[in-house]
Amino acid sequence: MRPLPDRKPTIKQVAERAGVSIKTVSRVLNNERYVAVESRQRVEEAMRSLAFQPSQAARALAGKKSHQIALICDNPSPYYIYEVQAGVRARCIEQNVRMIAQPYSINSASLHDEIDSLIVQTNPDGLILTPPITDNKSIIADLRRREINFVCMSPEALSPDTSAAYIDNAAAAAVMVGHLIAVGHRRIGLIAGHPDYATSRQRSAGYRQALTDANLALDPALIKIGQFTFKSGSEAAAELLALPDPPSAIFASSDDMAAGALATAHRLGLSVPHDVSIAGFDDTALAEVVWPPLTTIRQPTRAIAYAAADLLFAQSDGIEHRKIDFDLIIRGSTAPFKSK
Amino acid sequence: MRPLPDRKPTIKQVAERAGVSIKTVSRVLNNERYVAVESRQRVEEAMRSLAFQPSQAARALAGKKSHQIALICDNPSPYYIYEVQAGVRARCIEQNVRMIAQPYSINSASLHDEIDSLIVQTNPDGLILTPPITDNKSIIADLRRREINFVCMSPEALSPDTSAAYIDNAAAAAVMVGHLIAVGHRRIGLIAGHPDYATSRQRSAGYRQALTDANLALDPALIKIGQFTFKSGSEAAAELLALPDPPSAIFASSDDMAAGALATAHRLGLSVPHDVSIAGFDDTALAEVVWPPLTTIRQPTRAIAYAAADLLFAQSDGIEHRKIDFDLIIRGSTAPFKSK
DNA sequence: TTGTAGGCGTTATCAC
DNA sequence: GTGATAACGCCTACAA
Numbered sequence: 001m002r003p004l005p006d007r008k009p010t011i012k013q014v015a016e017r018a019g020v021s022i023k024t025v026s027r028v029l030n031n032e033r034y035v036a037v038e039s040r041q042r043v044e045e046a047m048r049s050l051a052f053q054p055s056q057a058a059r060a061l062a063g064k065k066s067h068q069i070a071l072i073c074d075n076p077s078p079y080y081i082y083e084v085q086a087g088v089r090a091r092c093i094e095q096n097v098r099m100i101a102q103p104y105s106i107n108s109a110s111l112h113d114e115i116d117s118l119i120v121q122t123n124p125d126g127l128i129l130t131p132p133i134t135d136n137k138s139i140i141a142d143l144r145r146r147e148i149n150f151v152c153m154s155p156e157a158l159s160p161d162t163s164a165a166y167i168d169n170a171a172a173a174a175v176m177v178g179h180l181i182a183v184g185h186r187r188i189g190l191i192a193g194h195p196d197y198a199t200s201r202q203r204s205a206g207y208r209q210a211l212t213d214a215n216l217a218l219d220p221a222l223i224k225i226g227q228f229t230f231k232s233g234s235e236a237a238a239e240l241l242a243l244p245d246p247p248s249a250i251f252a253s254s255d256d257m258a259a260g261a262l263a264t265a266h267r268l269g270l271s272v273p274h275d276v277s278i279a280g281f282d283d284t285a286l287a288e289v290v291w292p293p294l295t296t297i298r299q300p301t302r303a304i305a306y307a308a309a310d311l312l313f314a315q316s317d318g319i320e321h322r323k324i325d326f327d328l329i330i331r332g333s334t335a336p337f338k339s340k
Numbered sequence: 341m342r343p344l345p346d347r348k349p350t351i352k353q354v355a356e357r358a359g360v361s362i363k364t365v366s367r368v369l370n371n372e373r374y375v376a377v378e379s380r381q382r383v384e385e386a387m388r389s390l391a392f393q394p395s396q397a398a399r400a401l402a403g404k405k406s407h408q409i410a411l412i413c414d415n416p417s418p419y420y421i422y423e424v425q426a427g428v429r430a431r432c433i434e435q436n437v438r439m440i441a442q443p444y445s446i447n448s449a450s451l452h453d454e455i456d457s458l459i460v461q462t463n464p465d466g467l468i469l470t471p472p473i474t475d476n477k478s479i480i481a482d483l484r485r486r487e488i489n490f491v492c493m494s495p496e497a498l499s500p501d502t503s504a505a506y507i508d509n510a511a512a513a514a515v516m517v518g519h520l521i522a523v524g525h526r527r528i529g530l531i532a533g534h535p536d537y538a539t540s541r542q543r544s545a546g547y548r549q550a551l552t553d554a555n556l557a558l559d560p561a562l563i564k565i566g567q568f569t570f571k572s573g574s575e576a577a578a579e580l581l582a583l584p585d586p587p588s589a590i591f592a593s594s595d596d597m598a599a600g601a602l603a604t605a606h607r608l609g610l611s612v613p614h615d616v617s618i619a620g621f622d623d624t625a626l627a628e629v630v631w632p633p634l635t636t637i638r639q640p641t642r643a644i645a646y647a648a649a650d651l652l653f654a655q656s657d658g659i660e661h662r663k664i665d666f667d668l669i670i671r672g673s674t675a676p677f678k679s680k
Numbered sequence: 681t682t683g684t685a686g687g688c689g690t691t692a693t694c695a696c
Numbered sequence: 697g698t699g700a701t702a703a704c705g706c707c708t709a710c711a712a
Contacts, residue, residue: 008460010689021699026691034697053460057406058689060397061704065691078422085443098462101441103425120348120393122438266606350705361683366707374681398705401688405707 009050018046029054056098060123067097069312070124072115074104074133077228077256080283080301084130084153087305095313100124112139119148126150126312128305134164135198151312153304156198158321165307165322169199172297172326173206173253174213176279179295179328180249181214183335185277189222189240189247191233191257200228203253203281222247226257233257237264241276248336249277258282258294277334295334298327349390358386369394396438400463407437409652410464412455414444414473417568417596420623420641424470424493427645435653440464452479459488466490466652468645474504475538491652493644496538498661505647505662509539512637512666513546513593514553516619519635519668520589521554523675525617529562529580529587531573531597540568543593543621562587566597573597577604581616588676589617598622598634617674635674638667 011029015022020039027035028043035043046052060066071088073081085101092099100122104111111133118124126149133139134155140162143150152164180188190207193200204223211218221243224236233252237260240247252258258280265272272278282296307322314320351369355362360379367375368383375383386392400406411428413421425441432439440462444451451473458464466489473479474495480502483490492504520528530547533540544563551558561583564576573592577600580587592598598620605612612618622636647662654660 008689012689022690023692023699024697027698030691036697039697053457055401055463055689056461057397057400057463058704059691061395061401061706062689062691063704066397078418082418082421082443089442098440099442100438102429102439103422117393121396123395123397263603263606266603269609348705352705362706363683364681367682370707376681379681395705398688399707401690402705402707403688 008055009052011052011054014043014046014050014052017050018042065125066123068100068122068124069097069126069128069309070118070122071099071101071128071130072104072133073101073130074111075130077283079255080130083283083301084305087302087307088128088309090302091306091309091313095309097125097313112142115139116142119146124148126315128153128308128312129155131155131199132197149312149315151308151315153308154199156201161319163311163315163320163322165304165311165324167299167304167324167326169202170206170209172281172299173203173251174210175206175326175328176281176295176297177207177210177251178213179330180251180277180279180334181210181216185247185249185334185336186216187219187222187245187247187249189224189237189250191224191226191236191240191250191252191261193226193228193253193257195225197228200253207251207253226252226254226260228254228256230256230260230263233260234264235260237261237278238268241265241268241270247276249279249334252278252280255280255282255296258296262294273334277336279334282329295328295330298329300324300326348395349392351392351394354383354386354390354392357390358382405465406463408440408462408464409437409466409468409649410458410462411439411441411468411470412444412473413441413470414451415470417623419595420470423623423641424645427642427647428468428649430642431646431649431653435649437465437653452482455479456482459486464488466655468493468648468652469495471495471539472537489652489655491648491655493648494539496541501659503651503655503660503662505644505651505664507639507644507664507666509542510546510549512621512639513543513591514550515546515666515668516621516635516637517547517550517591518553519670520591520617520619520674521550521556525587525589525674525676526556527559527562527585527587527589529564529577529590531564531566531576531580531590531592531601533566533568533593533597535565537568540593547591547593566592566594566600568594568596570596570600570603573600574604575600577601577618578608581605581608581610587616589619589674592618592620595620595622595636598636602634613674617676619674622669635668635670638669640664640666 011022011025015025024039025043028040075081081103089099128151130153134152152162154166155164158164177188192204195201208218224239226232226236237250240250250261252261262278265276270276279295283299283301304324307324311320351362351365355365364379365383368380415421421443429439468491470493474492492502494506495504498504532544535541548558564579566572566576577590580590590601592601598618602618605616610616619635623639623641644664647664651660651662
């Protein structure tokens, strides 16, 4: 167990121990150029032996950078938030920057004010936004007026003056549905997410595109709206499976809803994928752990979050849109068995 | 849309506008006594009209308090973390204190160092710990040496010199199992959590106590160890239900495992609760939303987190252990139907 | 009840 | 390459 120093060591003490000026220590701390190799070594040695850690507050007060970024999360899915926090944090650790993560509740009428106050009070070096805030015109406009750096995760539309990390949701959904068609399904149900979310609309569009590409008619009865929750997926599946002419496959546009659909199938005594195939979008690796028979599009949320943080740190290099790859993960057969 | 001030207003500007000294503004800001009502009003008015927000960094640097607390989470369950963050944050907003929430991964060998560095760099006014860090002797000892305030959520054992918020896990498990016995079950399976977690041990103890109280023999074959995950619960249930003399009820000591057990029952074509009753501990409101037929002990994680933050802010009043109530939530019948 | 002076630990500026 | 010196915005201590 290390001995605890009597007082928190300061730059001054490091400077004295290394026999250089305060400013030189500061240079080493901030990785500036123009420090003699020898000086640098002496300073680093002194820092180590004193277990020196710079004061966040002092750096933020004196300098232009606060060495903190804020992650603005306003999303009802715990799994999603967890993955996002993990991804951003991983990149922050590499950069030696602190992450301020505050989950907001979408119902908070004061969201705008809270973000405002977060920015003014803590002066973060940048922000990372997640859906649906990425599409909040008013908040985005405010950030621009403040001239603060920010990066969007999976925004509805790519803007030429905002960096973003995302996957192509429409293409992914089309790949998934295209696969189901390829293995023989003709009636494919869709459990769509709430239309307020751009992600939902994109995935629904991909579903429609795949049908069109295969010259299949779109049956409105096969489309149900969910809320991205297990419960809504479960209910939507029940409605679909109760149709006079039920689908042979169901595509759910989020993992929670897919899990709900699967539970419903089980509850109804249907065997998956024998009686009905269930496919889904896996935003959070939920399906991977939980539902072996589920075929999914794996969206690497953590990787998107990591990329977003990376873009933030590289923002001075200009606006960039980084597309992250998705995977089609086929678990078991997805072909229809039941003769209809 | 409010106009954006040219520069961030400082105390000095507020003071000039209100016609008082800087110190008086500071007094108002910190709710100190000895400020004339009239002065206070003038200052508040000035603050409002300038949209003044104090600088976190400057306050932390100059004062003894940093107006931030840190939430140390090192837990693999996204739902749990979500609830904890929500609870702590709610109390922080009331207190006008910022929450630094950083999820650590339990595998991080450098956990100790990271917490160290968090404390030294950001100088938080206090910490909130969640399991299993609450039981990490080495980390706890370090916090004590630093003389930093902290509160534990659901620690293994209550310590006379550490404040804590918790529920009585053993009693809760005993209530649940006692209920199953009361409605007629004689063979009750247990899906225990990993024995490294105090919570698991406490819940398992409650299970045993309830059997003892009812003069029922404990059959070791009916106890399976899970990992608090859906998958492990699912597997454990499969083993239990494959026994020559399977249980008529299964008690899972976490929500994810209970959900897994339920999925297994469905997959095996068993009707719940007709063929087998499933009961569980609901740490995160998962069961409430997701699994209507599940009877559970509802652990109000969010309330515990809120209470922990409350204790932290009241810490000067001395050590306190606050026990939070749990609820036995019976959904549908839990009585055994199957003749065995 | 109010104000003045000094300093918190770091970075920015500018000379050397 | 390096080092004085002045900020940064607020709080503490003390005086009035």
